[in-house]
Amino acid sequence: MAASRGVRHDSMRARNLAVVLGAIHRSGPHTRAALAEMTGLTKTTVSSLVSDLIEAGAVAEGGAVRGGERGRPGVAVSLSGDRVATLGLEINIDYLAACVVDLTREVRLRRTRPADNRNSDPVDILGSLRDLVKETTAEAELAGLRVIGAALAVPGTVEGEVLRNAPHLGWRDVRVPDLVDLPFVIDNEANLAALGELWFGSRETDFLYVSGEIGIGAGLVVDGTVFRGTFGLAGELGHVVVVPDGPACRCGGRGCLEVYAGQDALLGALPSVSELVTRLESGERRALEACGRAGHALGVALTSAVHLLDPGRIVLGGIYAPLFPWLEGPVAEGLGTRLGHMRGTPPALVVSGIGADAAVLGAAGLIIQQVIAEPAQMLGL
Amino acid sequence: MAASRGVRHDSMRARNLAVVLGAIHRSGPHTRAALAEMTGLTKTTVSSLVSDLIEAGAVAEGGAVRGGERGRPGVAVSLSGDRVATLGLEINIDYLAACVVDLTREVRLRRTRPADNRNSDPVDILGSLRDLVKETTAEAELAGLRVIGAALAVPGTVEGEVLRNAPHLGWRDVRVPDLVDLPFVIDNEANLAALGELWFGSRETDFLYVSGEIGIGAGLVVDGTVFRGTFGLAGELGHVVVVPDGPACRCGGRGCLEVYAGQDALLGALPSVSELVTRLESGERRALEACGRAGHALGVALTSAVHLLDPGRIVLGGIYAPLFPWLEGPVAEGLGTRLGHMRGTPPALVVSGIGADAAVLGAAGLIIQQVIAEPAQMLGL
DNA sequence: TCGGTTTAGTCCATAATCTGTACATAATCC
DNA sequence: GGATTATGTACAGATTATGGACTAAACCGA
Numbered sequence: 001m002a003a004s005r006g007v008r009h010d011s012m013r014a015r016n017l018a019v020v021l022g023a024i025h026r027s028g029p030h031t032r033a034a035l036a037e038m039t040g041l042t043k044t045t046v047s048s049l050v051s052d053l054i055e056a057g058a059v060a061e062g063g064a065v066r067g068g069e070r071g072r073p074g075v076a077v078s079l080s081g082d083r084v085a086t087l088g089l090e091i092n093i094d095y096l097a098a099c100v101v102d103l104t105r106e107v108r109l110r111r112t113r114p115a116d117n118r119n120s121d122p123v124d125i126l127g128s129l130r131d132l133v134k135e136t137t138a139e140a141e142l143a144g145l146r147v148i149g150a151a152l153a154v155p156g157t158v159e160g161e162v163l164r165n166a167p168h169l170g171w172r173d174v175r176v177p178d179l180v181d182l183p184f185v186i187d188n189e190a191n192l193a194a195l196g197e198l199w200f201g202s203r204e205t206d207f208l209y210v211s212g213e214i215g216i217g218a219g220l221v222v223d224g225t226v227f228r229g230t231f232g233l234a235g236e237l238g239h240v241v242v243v244p245d246g247p248a249c250r251c252g253g254r255g256c257l258e259v260y261a262g263q264d265a266l267l268g269a270l271p272s273v274s275e276l277v278t279r280l281e282s283g284e285r286r287a288l289e290a291c292g293r294a295g296h297a298l299g300v301a302l303t304s305a306v307h308l309l310d311p312g313r314i315v316l317g318g319i320y321a322p323l324f325p326w327l328e329g330p331v332a333e334g335l336g337t338r339l340g341h342m343r344g345t346p347p348a349l350v351v352s353g354i355g356a357d358a359a360v361l362g363a364a365g366l367i368i369q370q371v372i373a374e375p376a377q378m379l380g381l
Numbered sequence: 382m383a384a385s386r387g388v389r390h391d392s393m394r395a396r397n398l399a400v401v402l403g404a405i406h407r408s409g410p411h412t413r414a415a416l417a418e419m420t421g422l423t424k425t426t427v428s429s430l431v432s433d434l435i436e437a438g439a440v441a442e443g444g445a446v447r448g449g450e451r452g453r454p455g456v457a458v459s460l461s462g463d464r465v466a467t468l469g470l471e472i473n474i475d476y477l478a479a480c481v482v483d484l485t486r487e488v489r490l491r492r493t494r495p496a497d498n499r500n501s502d503p504v505d506i507l508g509s510l511r512d513l514v515k516e517t518t519a520e521a522e523l524a525g526l527r528v529i530g531a532a533l534a535v536p537g538t539v540e541g542e543v544l545r546n547a548p549h550l551g552w553r554d555v556r557v558p559d560l561v562d563l564p565f566v567i568d569n570e571a572n573l574a575a576l577g578e579l580w581f582g583s584r585e586t587d588f589l590y591v592s593g594e595i596g597i598g599a600g601l602v603v604d605g606t607v608f609r610g611t612f613g614l615a616g617e618l619g620h621v622v623v624v625p626d627g628p629a630c631r632c633g634g635r636g637c638l639e640v641y642a643g644q645d646a647l648l649g650a651l652p653s654v655s656e657l658v659t660r661l662e663s664g665e666r667r668a669l670e671a672c673g674r675a676g677h678a679l680g681v682a683l684t685s686a687v688h689l690l691d692p693g694r695i696v697l698g699g700i701y702a703p704l705f706p707w708l709e710g711p712v713a714e715g716l717g718t719r720l721g722h723m724r725g726t727p728p729a730l731v732v733s734g735i736g737a738d739a740a741v742l743g744a745a746g747l748i749i750q751q752v753i754a755e756p757a758q759m760l761g762l
Numbered sequence: 763t764c765g766g767t768t769t770a771g772t773c774c775a776t777a778a779t780c781t782g783t784a785c786a787t788a789a790t791c792c
Numbered sequence: 793g794g795a796t797t798a799t800g801t802a803c804a805g806a807t808t809a810t811g812g813a814c815t816a817a818a819c820c821g822a
Contacts, residue, residue, distance in 0.1 A: 004403060006422035007388075007396045008780060009807040015388045016809090022385060033770055041387035045809055047771065071769025072817040165723075206611040218689075222611055229691025230587040230603055231724075236688040239723060243625060244681045252721015253684065300625045303634065304685045307617040308599075310610025340633015342546075342620060343612075389809060390778040397780090414799055423781055428800065452798025453788040 013049075014376035016041060020049045021058055024079060025372045029063035031074025050077055056379040057083030057146070058103060058371070079104045084371065084379065085140055087150035087180065088364030089133065090189070091125060093117055093168050093214060098132050099357070100140045100147065101364035103371065105199055108145065110357075111136055119170035126176065133179050148378060149183035149370065151363035152176065153192040155213065157233055161186060167250070168214050183378065185366065189359045190235055191226050194219025196362030197315055199369075201354045206312025208305060209352070210237060210298075211359075212320035214263045220309050227309075238262065240301040260297035263319055266290055273319045280326050291326040298327065299334020306339060306347060317352030324351040394430075395757035397422060401430045402439055405460055406753045410444035412455025431458055437760040438464030438527070439484060439752070460485045465752065465760070466521055468531035468561065469745030470514065471570070472506060474498055474549050474595060479513050480738070481521045481528065482745035484752065486580055489526065491738075492517055500551035507557065514560050529759060530564035530751065532744035533557065534573040536594065538614055542567060548631070549595050564759070566747065570740045571616055572607050575600025577743030578696055580750075582735045587693025589686060590733070591618060591679075592740075593701035595644045601690050608690075619643065621682040641678035644700055647671055654700045661707050672707040679708065680715020687720060687728060698733030705732040 007015075016039075023038050024030060032050055036043045053059045054077075063078030081104035090097040094116060100109035113132060117125055129152075137147050154176075156166025163174040163186065178184045194209035198221050205224040211217045216238030220227040228234055238258035239251050246255020259265060263273070268290060270276050279287040302314060316324055316331075328349060335346045352358060371378045388396075397420075404419050405411060413431055417424040434440045435458075444459030462483035471478040475497060481490035494513060498506055510533075518528050535557075537547025544555040544567065559565045575590035579602050586605045592598045597619030601608040609615055619639035620632050627636020640646060644654070649671060651657050660668040683695060697705055697712075709730060716727045733739060752759045 004400050004420075006400045006420040006426070006780090007393045008422075009393075009809095012388045012390075012393050012779090013808065019385050019387045031770070039385075039387040041389075042810055043771065044773085044811080045387070048808090069769085070767075070819055072771080072819095074770050227608065230693040231691055233724060234689060234691035236691075236723065239688045240685040241681050241719065242622075244623065249721075251723045253719040253723075300622050301685075304621040304682075305689055307620045308615060308686055308689050310612055310615035310617075312611040338622065338634040340630075342617065342632045342634075343614060387809090390780095393779065393808095412799070424800065425782080425802085426780055429780090450798085451790050451796075453790095453800080455799055 016045065017049055017052060017375050017381060018373055020046060021053055021372055021375050024059060024077060029076040029078035031076055033074050052381055053375065056375065056381050058375055058379060081106050082144065083146060085145035085147050086364045086367035087133065087136065087147050088360040088362070089129065089150060089152040090360040090363065091117065091129060091152065091154050093155060096129050096132055097360045098136045099360045099364055100136055100145065101361065101368060102145060103368060105365065105368065107361070108143065109136055109140055117169055122171055122174045130179055147182065149367035150180045151192070151366045152179065152186045153189045153359035153363045154186060155189045155215065158186050158188055159232055183367065183370070187366070188217065190217025191219040191228065192362035192366065193317055193358035194221050194226060194362065195365055196354060196358035197317065197352055198224065199365040200361045201352055201358070202315065202350070204313060207315050208309060208311035209315045209317055210320060212263065212316065212318035216258050216262055218305070220311055237301060237305060240304055242297045242300045257297055257301040261294035266294050273322060277322050288326065291323060292330050295327040295330025296334060299331045299338070302331065302335055303338040306335070311347055313348040313350060315350055315352050317358055321352050321355050397426065398430055398433060398756050398762060399754055401427060402434055402753055402756050405440055405458060410457040410459035412457055414455050416458070433762055434756065437756065437762050439756055439760060462487050463525065464527060466526040466528050467745045467748035468514065468517065468528050469741040470510065470531060470560070471534040471741040471744065472498065472510060473536060477510050477513055478741045479517045480741045480745055481517055481526065482742070482749060483526060484749060486746065486749060488742070489524065490517055490521055498550055503552055503555045511560055528563065530748035531561045532573065532747045533560065533567045534570045534740035534744045535567060536570045536596070539567050539569050540613055564748065564751070568747070569598065571598030572600040572609065573743035573747065574698055574739035575602050575607060575743065576746055577735060577739035578698065578733055579605065580746040581742045582733055582739070583696065583731070585694060588696050589690060589692035590696045590698055591701060593644065593697065593699035597639050597643055599686065601692055618682060618686060621685055623678045623681045638678055638682040642675035647675050654703060658703050669707065672704060673711050676708040676711030677715060680712045680719070683712065683716055684719040687716065692728055694729040694731060696731055696733050698739055702733050702736050
């Protein structure tokens, strides 16, 4: 409901650039004539817009030229991966990560730096991250790519440029400075992982991405857009109430999902998720029971989530991805019996295909989406 | 992600008409000069747009003329309530309702027709509703108002023009025919009641409206817009899990909120909500305990809802409005202790100010919003 | 092989809309 | 009463899209 500004000739053109670029992005290479048909603009206008987009490096001629049919064949116009790129960044509990992705969503560069960020000093970590940014940006430029924006994923709640609360890092109200001299945004790890799944994983446009980490977050994507709630705090699946009088949770509540299905509850005394997988594979009873309990709790919490959020499908990611074979049964059963006849069938339950990279990729993808949505502004047209 | 069309000259003007009308709507009467300032358009353009809007009957000169300051005083332009109106309709369990609202959101006409619609025949009810529509439309036209669109609130889930499932009416997959020869939409009662609260009640732009009826629905409003989820089924608060192994619910699940806090659970053997209020006022223990239990369950379910949906505040409506004095304590306590330190303070808990009319008013308001958002299309400019 | 047909892309005159400066108007200030 | 200040309109100019004519490049059929 912000005060909206009037449309002038330049914003009309800006919008039409976005419409044409969006059409190319949404459904692959097209000829100018096809674009005119799709957008309702005339061939003349599309030609003019396309030539601007070519100049800005957003698209290029070439790609698949349709042939074999009658008439003069058109020249296909497709997204160009050669000139414009964006930077995805991630601060997680035990590593820093960066990646460079070009406009075609091809991953061009990836760097991970192991670190122990639990209860760390923000200044140190941010300094280290800044080094990583310089390194990757320089390398991308060597490859001829112009990095035009960056996004950062953090394991906590974000408001604007302030990291409000990242319990596992031990950070509160940390103002993250612009790490690059470019458009820069910060967002929650689960939200960005959900977007990673959208653009680099299954490419479905409607789903709830469940991010199992030390905490449990979720990012809801409806029609290709993340739902963030009023203050950007939506999707805290980890603190949905599973048992009203259950054990205390570190959040102050009782019987939260995190108590039953967080990483600590799943691992118990085990050192790592891969160790847990090993034991599950060898059929160890204690491990199987832990997974069963977690799956049951997840089924209860997801039932509430489905009633409230109405997701298209449910994607399990993070540590739940390797554990999916053992979680799927109990979770699906819980959903199936509890949702009952409120809806035709419960949402499909699937595993994330991109695993641990989801958040960094989503971060880079977020900026790419901005370029597609506002090419005039992002590319200086 | 629908294929978006290019912007042409006529859509530029259509957009600017909407921008100017939106500014008048959002912040009361303004002079043309002020509108130019706010929209970023020139005075010339605003003058031209305003004269079109006057011709269409959307706005009128007059209203508060600012005086007493230096310079030539401007002529205020304000929404006109004299010419354009919309129709709100509601099918509920025990009544049909209609109302006519003008562009200034003044309620011009209201009709309620008691009926017993439980397990009824859709054909009968829709016929009766059609009569009500003819009656109210004719009466509005006598008052010089042109009804330009209608919306219908129903107690069930809606997809497009089909009422999928209204358990208390006993309707499934009922295709509702266009009741008027005008733009016409159908939506869920809780969603429209939430919009009623937005436009005719507190006028806050961010809240979760909880509609206590025989079932319990909720409508989430974020930044003045209803969140509907993927299939339009979001907000089914009544079936959020409160106790995982609780009593069976008619939905097929167990321990749903509706079992503890639905109208039937609250009333027990009592005949009506007003009877319950009487007993609460006289301090009857059984009544107080029923409210306490319901409030406790509501607190648990709302905790999950707050974590997932992140509402700005929580508005209790429907039968919860008269019961608010007795529910507020247990609900607020549950929210306060359970939300813990995940967020600064829990969302404010308030009572709806418009009671039973929320849904019909919201329905009429929905069409008014469409007029404000797309005046060119809705008014034929 | 060659003209006919079909479709793609460009050129250019025209149309729609907004901008910006100039100007008439109407109030206050001194 | 004249200076000042702000509103609202008029008109020429700028920007962008349209639409029909035209050129280009393929296939089709004789």
